[in-house]
Amino acid sequence: MKKFRKMQHLARDHSRKILTENEKLRSELDSKRQELEMRRNQLDKLVAQNDVDKRKLDDERQKNAMKNNSLQLATMEQKKADENVLKLLEDHKREKEAALKKILKLEKQLDQKQKLELEIQQLKGQLQIMKHMEGDEDATVKKKIDEMSEQLKEKIEEMDDLEALNQTLVVKERMSNDELQEARKALIQGLGDLLGSRSLIAIKRMGELDDGPFLPACKQRFSKDEAEIKAAEYCSHWQHELKKPEWHPFKIVDTDGKPQEFIKEDDEKLRALKEELGDAVYKAVTTALLEMNEYNPSGRYPIPELWNSKAERKATLTEVINYILKQWKTYKRKR
Known part of the structure; x- marks a missing residue:
């Protein structure tokens, strides 16, 4: 009987030990399963994150590709614009050189005309003298008069031809001046964004009041x-x-045989301005007045002009072209 109880006791202990070990094993399995689940979740998150990162990378690549294409297009457009500006400058330079040649030719023709006029007057005077010397039987004098009359006729014909040529040159010179003015307008429109107010060559609005001295x-x-x-x-x-057309504080003064307009120092408005705000403001207003009177006396609004800031005067086309070409060369070196 004791032996049977001992066997039962051993069986229970063995069963309990097995259950304990099974429980322990179950806990370890649960722990492993939880770890695997956590790892699986981590891997899923990593995969998802990688997908997001991949999409972001793809998006970034597409954006970079689009930006690169835009930059390439912008570079091509800039190059095209630069080439157009250079071509425009070269065209204007050639036009100005051609206009100068025409002007020089016109001056030469004018000198020739004046020389012919002098020769014609001399021949007319000599003819009058020879006619008074002519006698009834003086064949030599008569022959000389005939020769001089023929020479005078030729000179007059040459004078008429030269007059017609001069008229043609005057028309061409006027057309050249019109072309130069159109060239200046084109440069003002085309270079408005490229020329700064402090650059050597600038675009100044003639007749616009400088507000600097007022403050x-x-x-x-x-x-x-x-x-x-x-x-x-x-x-x-x-x-x-x-802008008021009725306000015209100018006086006309004869300078070297040419009438010129100057500011009236006794103008009531200007005199009151000078007394109230001083010389600097007075100078700003009178400068704008002179510019307005020169560039747009009828319209009375500011007109843009190519300006040499250093010399404080209107810039010549040669100065503008040389300045732009110099800036272009500097820009090319930097690139």
């Missing part, structure tokens, strides 16, 4: 807060005055 002048008369407002008001007022 310093107003600071001397008003408080700091009020000065800016007053400066803007004064500047706007005088720009409006410049």
Whole structure:
């Protein structure tokens, strides 16, 4: 009986041990399964992330490809624009050289005309003298008069031909001047974005009032807060005055035989301006007046002009072309 109980006890212990080991094994399996599940989730996330990264990479590549294409197109357009500007400059240079040659030829023809006029007058005077010397039987004098009359006729014909040629050259010269003016307009329109206000060659609006001197002048008369407002008001007022066609404060003075217009120092508006805001503002207004009177006296609005900033005068076409070509060469070296 004892032996049977001992066997039962051993069987229970063995069963309990097996159950414990099974439980332990089950826990280990659950733990492994959880680890595998976590790893699987991590791998799924990595795969998903890789898909996202791949899509982002593909999108980035497409965007870069589009940007690269755009840059290539922009580079081609820039190159085309640069070539057009250079061609335009070269065309204008050739046109100006041709116009100068025509002008020189015109001057030469004018000298020739004046020389012919002098010879004709001399021949007419000699003929008058010879006619007074002519006698009834003086064949020598008569022959000389005939020769001089024929020579005078030839000179007059030559003069008429030269006059017709001069008229043709005058028309051509006027056309050349018109072409030069059109060239200046084309340069102003084409180079507006390329020429800065501080560059050697700039585009200046002739007749536009310089507002620079107004603020310093107003600071001397008003408080700091009020000065800016007053400066803007004064500047706007005088720009409006410049546009009035009825205000013409000029006097005509004969200079070297040519009439020229100058500012009237005794003009009431200008005198009051000088007393109120000083010399700098007065100079700005009178400068704009002179420019307006030269460039657009009837329309009374500013006109753009190619300007030599260093020399403070209108730029010649040669100066503009040389400046642009110099800038182009510098740009090419940098590239």
